[in-house]
Amino acid sequence: MTEHATTSDKRLSRATAIAWLWRRLSRWPLPRLWRFASTLGPLVYCFSRRERNVTDINLKVVYPALDQRKRRALAKQSLRHSTATMMELGYAWMAEPDRVEASIVEVHGRDKLDSARAQGRGVIVLAPHFGNWEVLNFWLSSHFPFTAMYEPPKITNLEPIIRHGRERMGAQLVPTNPRGVAALLKALKRSEAIGILPDQEPDWGSGVFAPFYSRDAYTATLLPKLVARTQARVVTGVALRLPGRGFAIHFLDADERVYSADETESASGVNASVEASIALEPAQYQWEYKRYRKVIEEQQQNPNANDFRLY
Template structure:
């Protein structure tokens, strides 16, 4: 990854696309998960269009693997000439409130590089789930601590609240399936999805602003766009379902701009509203 990060960006994208194509062909389990997610979330597309989106998602996430190397082993300043940030004024205005900012992110394929680039424009901390591989985790954490102020464990809510109390910005993502604990089933692309309520609790206890944030690679030329949006209004509302629905809708709207650049390989709908509901990812034996 260190060596590949030294290649020109256009060549890295080509190699990443090849990695994605190989994964599409050689990892049928992840392809099946992606196909199920795309079918559920984009029913308006024809079967052919859905399959094209599945393949393109693998290509985008293959490029994302290359971009992890850029985030971990290169100085993000190298890519500032091809990076544009939009809506930075929303961050400045939210900081003036003095209660910190929860950056509402998502698992886009530009995850690590987008986060690395954003630290060139703002001072932020990050919440992360430790990698299962100790070596990978050490490299990932070292790289993130160089870019961010603090890399917090995803379960360290006390540490998160401490950072917000100091009027810090913390990157935070809620868009994966974390099991049955502390969730409601709010719609995500119209499908009931286990959605954590911790975001509401954090905002309630800290008084922080919740600022939607996304990052995408450009379609037709090497480069990146980073977007900050106005803080969520009337959040928290006191209604967990309403809050989770708003969060999901906000992330969904960002995904729709570049649907292939999302991590569709994750079983987002693994946890079902009833334990008796069928597994959406189980293959029909017939």
């Protein structure tokens, strides 16, 4: 057996095990999933050094006035919610649609989407990594023609399962390339809704540095291009977890700067919009993501640039 075949077999076995776990957990009621996450969360904080360290650093940057004891408590709560999100993936992708729909017990701000579409305008939903964004995708694609960009998982054998889960209520997934951008533009011109992840670091050359909690973070500039060509409205959308009960969907007006033709100004509005959603409940944001990652290319091109390395 070749080394390549051995690696492929290991990936297939891993994918099979993960898919089995998702199916198993999809049958669990939400209160049980939350209890399970509440048990695992403290273990993640204790034994997952990378997630703990990145979360602690991010919280120290964005909440400098918070004392160490309160920051540590917030970090533990955050990792509990992130664990819950992972436990709920099978639920969002594989549970009976009626069950998932019934678990969405509140929807706030739907009128912002309905009003824009009634005016013949598309809607760009900024969907940060907050609460359970897969439940948000479920609701959006259940109620509106909805298109979102999609990047295949590193474990390629899981792609059909993840793709089916995200598309099962009618969502259209498009690649993260010019063809995908063209599909987003067409959807907006049809007065449909599209989803954008506003808090992932883009490829070099596809973003600008803009403040996120008063410290510069590399931020994508796709949004002003889409707005300029379609006159779409922009809202922030999240699925807030109500532990043991379900979820509350919130749509918030985006910061007005997102409509600026200036890319840095627009990116600043995007980050401010993410901050506003985090304010709903800071513990539900995925703080273990390296939002302030050092961009080596920036330092190579500009030796006097600020040092963004925190991690």
